[in-house]
Amino acid sequence: MQINSKSQSSYFYLIIVSIFYLSGCTSGQLSNVESGNEAQILHIGNGTEPQDLDPHIVTGVTEHNILISLIEGLVSKHPENLSPEPGVASSWDISDDGKIYTFQLRDNAKWSNGDQVTAYDFVFSWKRALTPDLGNQYAYILYPIENAEQYNKGKITDFNEVGIHALDDKTLEIRLNHSTPYFLGILDHYSTFPVHKPTIEKFGDISTRGSEWTRAGNFVGNGPFTLKEWQQNKIIIVERNPNYWDADQVALDEIHFHPVDQINTEERLFRTGQLHITNSIPPEKIDTYLNDSPELIKIHPYLGTYFYRFNTTIEPLNNAKVRRALAMAIDRKLIVEKITKGGQTPAYTLTPPNTLGYTSTSAIQYDTNRARELLAEAGFPDGENFPELQLLFNTLDTHRLIAEAIQQMWKKELNINITLYNQEWKVYLDSGRTMNYQISRAAWIGDYVDPNTFLDMFVSNGGNNRTGWSNAEYDNYIAMAALASDIETRYQYFQQAEKILNEEVPIIPIYTYSRVFLKSPAVQGWYPNLLDHHPYKYVYLEQVNTDN
Amino acid sequence: MFRFVLVRLLQAIPVLLIVISITFMLVRAAPGGPFDSEKNAPPEVIQKLNERYHLNDSLITQLSDYISNALQGDLGPSFRYPGRSVTEIIFTGLPVTLELGLYATCFAIVIGLLTGLIASYRPNSWQDYSAMTFAMTGICLPSFVLGPLLILIFSIWLEWLPVSGWNQFNGDKILPSITLGAAYAAYISRLTRGGMLEILSQDFIRTARAKGLSETRVILKHGLKGGLLPVVTFLGPAFAGLLSGSFIIETIFQIPGIGRLYVQAAFNRDYTMIMGTTIFFATLIVVFNLISDIIAAMLNPRITYKGKN
Numbered sequence: 055m056q057i058n059s060k061s062q063s064s065y066f067y068l069i070i071v072s073i074f075y076l077s078g079c080t081s082g083q084l085s086n087v088e089s090g091n092e093a094q095i096l097h098i099g100n101g102t103e104p105q106d107l108d109p110h111i112v113t114g115v116t117e118h119n120i121l122i123s124l125i126e127g128l129v130s131k132h133p134e135n136l137s138p139e140p141g142v143a144s145s146w147d148i149s150d151d152g153k154i155y156t157f158q159l160r161d162n163a164k165w166s167n168g169d170q171v172t173a174y175d176f177v178f179s180w181k182r183a184l185t186p187d188l189g190n191q192y193a194y195i196l197y198p199i200e201n202a203e204q205y206n207k208g209k210i211t212d213f214n215e216v217g218i219h220a221l222d223d224k225t226l227e228i229r230l231n232h233s234t235p236y237f238l239g240i241l242d243h244y245s246t247f248p249v250h251k252p253t254i255e256k257f258g259d260i261s262t263r264g265s266e267w268t269r270a271g272n273f274v275g276n277g278p279f280t281l282k283e284w285q286q287n288k289i290i291i292v293e294r295n296p297n298y299w300d301a302d303q304v305a306l307d308e309i310h311f312h313p314v315d316q317i318n319t320e321e322r323l324f325r326t327g328q329l330h331i332t333n334s335i336p337p338e339k340i341d342t343y344l345n346d347s348p349e350l351i352k353i354h355p356y357l358g359t360y361f362y363r364f365n366t367t368i369e370p371l372n373n374a375k376v377r378r379a380l381a382m383a384i385d386r387k388l389i390v391e392k393i394t395k396g397g398q399t400p401a402y403t404l405t406p407p408n409t410l411g412y413t414s415t416s417a418i419q420y421d422t423n424r425a426r427e428l429l430a431e432a433g434f435p436d437g438e439n440f441p442e443l444q445l446l447f448n449t450l451d452t453h454r455l456i457a458e459a460i461q462q463m464w465k466k467e468l469n470i471n472i473t474l475y476n477q478e479w480k481v482y483l484d485s486g487r488t489m490n491y492q493i494s495r496a497a498w499i500g501d502y503v504d505p506n507t508f509l510d511m512f513v514s515n516g517g518n519n520r521t522g523w524s525n526a527e528y529d530n531y532i533a534m535a536a537l538a539s540d541i542e543t544r545y546q547y548f549q550q551a552e553k554i555l556n557e558e559v560p561i562i563p564i565y566t567y568s569r570v571f572l573k574s575p576a577v578q579g580w581y582p583n584l585l586d587h588h589p590y591k592y593v594y595l596e597q598v599n600t601d602n
Numbered sequence: 603m604f605r606f607v608l609v610r611l612l613q614a615i616p617v618l619l620i621v622i623s624i625t626f627m628l629v630r631a632a633p634g635g636p637f638d639s640e641k642n643a644p645p646e647v648i649q650k651l652n653e654r655y656h657l658n659d660s661l662i663t664q665l666s667d668y669i670s671n672a673l674q675g676d677l678g679p680s681f682r683y684p685g686r687s688v689t690e691i692i693f694t695g696l697p698v699t700l701e702l703g704l705y706a707t708c709f710a711i712v713i714g715l716l717t718g719l720i721a722s723y724r725p726n727s728w729q730d731y732s733a734m735t736f737a738m739t740g741i742c743l744p745s746f747v748l749g750p751l752l753i754l755i756f757s758i759w760l761e762w763l764p765v766s767g768w769n770q771f772n773g774d775k776i777l778p779s780i781t782l783g784a785a786y787a788a789y790i791s792r793l794t795r796g797g798m799l800e801i802l803s804q805d806f807i808r809t810a811r812a813k814g815l816s817e818t819r820v821i822l823k824h825g826l827k828g829g830l831l832p833v834v835t836f837l838g839p840a841f842a843g844l845l846s847g848s849f850i851i852e853t854i855f856q857i858p859g860i861g862r863l864y865v866q867a868a869f870n871r872d873y874t875m876i877m878g879t880t881i882f883f884a885t886l887i888v889v890f891n892l893i894s895d896i897i898a899a900m901l902n903p904r905i906t907y908k909g910k911n
Contacts, residue, residue, distance in 0.1 A: 083772065102866075106685045113639060189651040191643035207646040263654065264684030286686070286694050287858035288768070314766075315866075316853050322753060322765040323856075480634025480871050487638065497640065517642040 085327030091576045091595045099320045099332040100311040103287050107268040109247040110183045110190045121244045123292045123590050124275040129241040133592045134581040138238040152233025157226040164297040166280040173220035179248040181213050187261035192245035198234040236504035250274040278304045278591045305594035324572045332572040353397030354582035358499035358567035367522035375432040377559040381418045382425035383467040393455050396570040401563035405508045412505045416553040422467040437469030447495035448482040486520050505548045523560030614888045621884045636681040636871045678874035688878035699859035703844040709783035718794025740788025749781040749854040766856040778855040798829035838894025842887040
């Protein structure tokens, strides 16, 4: 095949031109961040594709991030200190015994279709959230309400017996089992969000799971934004809701939620100016950002604890001395400084420090000498005859690195051998649920800011206990704390309970989580807080000169 | 011909039934269920959910119910995405994956044929070695390395192409198509070279050359028809493989196709979704194998439809 040199060069030219045409000369295009800053459109990397947008069905942070733009609960939170702020309810009264809450709904609270938001909407919504057939996995959030648990578990069928009543269009009365100081704090959890009754009934009934009411075009909410577009696995766009009662406060015109589940892809999108905020950051890139662009990386405290569970039903882990010895021989500081490196803090107790003013006064010490003594007292001097135990973690590099470090520490300090094994997420969950493990990695993120969200996990036979550990005194303190009328007494009970936990050590707290993510300097009104909640009505975009 | 197709289609039915049954049993044998999470819901709630999705029935009942529903075109609701049916999810992701597969195939064919022809034209020359080095690199370099590498060069350094997306930015389809097609281009290149070398050494080619035909004509008209046979038989399953194997590419480039959904479904224990996508891909592979058999038979008169050969 002979091609003369003239036509050869024209072919070459054609190829180059087409490449540039196809590439669309992206350098000339405005990035999402640049155009977003001009048009007040926020681009968020939101982890994975949401399961659904039905507040009474979903269970994850991904969905939370979207739902708080679309729906508003009775009470919302201050974006910085998380104290309760009026939401749909403009005010509320709490009875002296702390058991009856009377909410006054605001006159101008509207659904996105213009309908009035009434107290009856909340009665319907919470009835739906508790309807057994709906299968709401987060229904237990409402269990502090009188008879809510019984209704949800099918033990009573008359919803009038549940402590949720509309006194009139604007007044909602909630009766609790006992004083629950964190009750206002859960009223912006999505499982307490209202849903629009006519819309729900248009696409099914109160127990229909997975109807089409959550699609764009069908969705009716009462939040600062409404659902404009939902392309599965691609994007969710919400736009400003003109019917929102506080619409004047809302600065953003749109929010685009990008479901980017690959953290490296997400970081690349951020680097090329396609995202304002990422959901996370690849751990290996934390150092680079901290050194090169510290203004882009954000490290915020987070209400969560990374810990190890012991299966306390097997030898030798049924011996508290052995468990304490293991817990005291871990150098947590080394783990957060050399392995996780993302602003995590060493945890010597389950409840993170300063959880709504509560900091445990007892703690597990890092004391290798005492650890060796304890192990000797338990009958294993210098690790002699100590059986080889297995440590389980779900498959993830960070978990492996931490497990390897702890394996080394136990070998060095206690002269005992541990083998490591990992399981895929669901297999790991199954092993935990059936207690088919010896020592297992675990984590807990608080549902609300209160020590109870951590400490009630380890009551005897609690659904999330999974250690086989049971202590009547501990159970008693947790129950007494629930009945306590004032916060000091309540916290004293929690202190007592946590002291038992730190002596008995059914778990080893390792570190308190932090939230590490990337944020464009253009994003304003995005404050650090323990729950990583960011009400979008306070967020706005500012023009900045720097790239990204 | 008609009988051949019919017989092959009938053969596909037991194949699919076996695939469904084995997948069903394997999926259920895997520990962990769709509603397991770090925060356990009360057992009463889980019980209700199991009842709703008939997970408390015996496995045989569930399997037979599933098959009879599937025969009526109902693949059930997704466990993970309760608001959507499996059919809807598959058909939302399918066009994207198909488009990606198509571009990748085109890239693979063009590059593969070109390098394969160059290599076979002058065997053991520098052209041959460089083309085959390219092919070996393509085969050896996994897409999770090639993808980020291309992104680094073309998106981050040169800023020519977007880092990810599909139909969102200009030119965002180029890198994923190349990444997905690269390994296949390499295979096609080697197959073309092998096929062509075999054909070019045959008597009828020598006759053609003796008759004084130009080399271009010998290769393109006489050589290519027979030389491409291995490529054609490879293409059918390869296209099906491109579709089902696009998971990594779809994840790296954030593409809303079904490859990603398939793997996520397995991690989420989304039973109906795993079944639905498996059936879909199994059907696809059966169909593409059939198509490539038909084309192969058309190209090579020695293959008969009767299958007695």
